[in-house]
Amino acid sequence: MLLECDRISKRFGGVHAVAEVDLAVAPGQVFGLIGPNGAGKTTLVNLISGHLRIDAGAIRFAGADVTRLAPHALTARGLARTFQGVRLFKGLTAVENVLVGRHARMRSDVLRRLWPRGAPDRRDRERAALLLERLGLTRPQALAGELAYGDQRRLEIARALASEPRLLILDEPAAGMNPVESARLRELMRALVAEGLTIVLIEHDVRLVMGTCERVAVVNFGRKIAEGTPVEIQASPIVREAYLGSEDAA
């Protein structure tokens, strides 16, 4: 397993945002994480990426215990993520955003830069340009904050890919995308997985999840209530209840 969560929990005051969740993501698959609004999906991602400190349980990534690691250390080990609602460096250009994304793969070039004509990051800039091209972004010098929303989403994916991750966590990447963009995203995910990347896809759009994922886990009220293939999940009465409300209540 590339990523294993062992009974991980997080409380905010009296609320169990995430309660004893087990996850096991095998390499080379797209793993879907779905659940109603406020189910704890994003909290779960923040625990995995190190942005939130875990209360109980353990996380293993690529065979090593990473439970207490800070986000930057996880990125260095090959975990990259995007954020729900996009968090770009808006005052930096598109290509600079991608270069920041390469930070974990670049050696500090401060000393080499003291030489007036030194441009030690030329190869990194070339790679960044290629990534932008791959994501269909045509304005590398535009400020990230000035890009259209769909472009911002794709730029965030380019930035995440720049760190050459083994696992990419996409937090609602299709939100605000039109059907054409959404279909292109699906193609991109397939291509990336074919190249050996593993993806955890957090999505609201059940159809996108069902169409791309090999395995799907469903969370509700901070607990994992089901896991299986997309077909199994769609057939599960528990999942239907979570999404549509129980029949008793209705």
Added chain:
Amino acid sequence: MDALGEFFRVYQTTIGVIGINALLALSVWITLYAGQLTLGNAAFMAIGAYGAALLGMRVGVSFPLGLVLGAGLSAALALPLGLAVFRLRGVYLAIATIGFGEVVRVVLLTLPFTGKALGLNGIPPLTELWHIYLSLAVVAYVLWRVQGSTVGRAWAAIREDEIAAASQGIAIRRYKLAAFVAGAAIAAWAGGLSAHLNFSIEPGDFGFTRAVQILVYAVVGGTPSVAGPILGASLLTALPEILRPLREYRDIFAGLILMGVIIYLPRGLVTLAELRKTRRLQEIGAADVA
């Protein structure tokens, strides 16, 4: 004597002070560029000034070594202080660093060997204009090159979005600390130069007013580029001289100019060129529509 020589002779002190203020503005620019509001640089300047002066006068350390040791001492103090205060952000961080400034000031007022409220007098005037401007040139060049490096980009990323920056593999604390320590060393260097320029220093020179002044130089000049703080410090230091004909009204006008710049050029004087370019683009755009 030619006119230029005369000008330099008359305004020598002002020219020196401009260079020192530009160094101070650059010292706070580093943390501002990383998105951190710190107001401890007047205190670091004091540490450099007292350090260089005392080491020179009491211990007999040479002038350049005194500058180096003052900057080193300041950086050595900035490191643990930074570890403590960078748990905080925004206004809280600013207030914590103001607190540090007050502690330094009171310590200088109390210690037996710092001259207490009278400060130090008779500091040998060893600072030449070229010392100041060579320092400024080196610091400005290095910071300009750092801006485009992995470190400069990391600082910018932290400023833009700290959480996202952490996800790009940037060790946030370490980069904030590096900015803070570098700023402390530069401020102390400027302090050492100013002590040997003015031949007397007292704790009151390095209080809260001084800290705010340094910040204002950098912000009015503009933080997007290294040129900003230099421009801001030069203009605001020279302004009282330029406005001298207005006599008792000059502080009022200096204040009004400051307000005008901040209101109309919130990102600083360096964005003036940028602003004109956008205006022209807008005009061209408007012409196209018409």
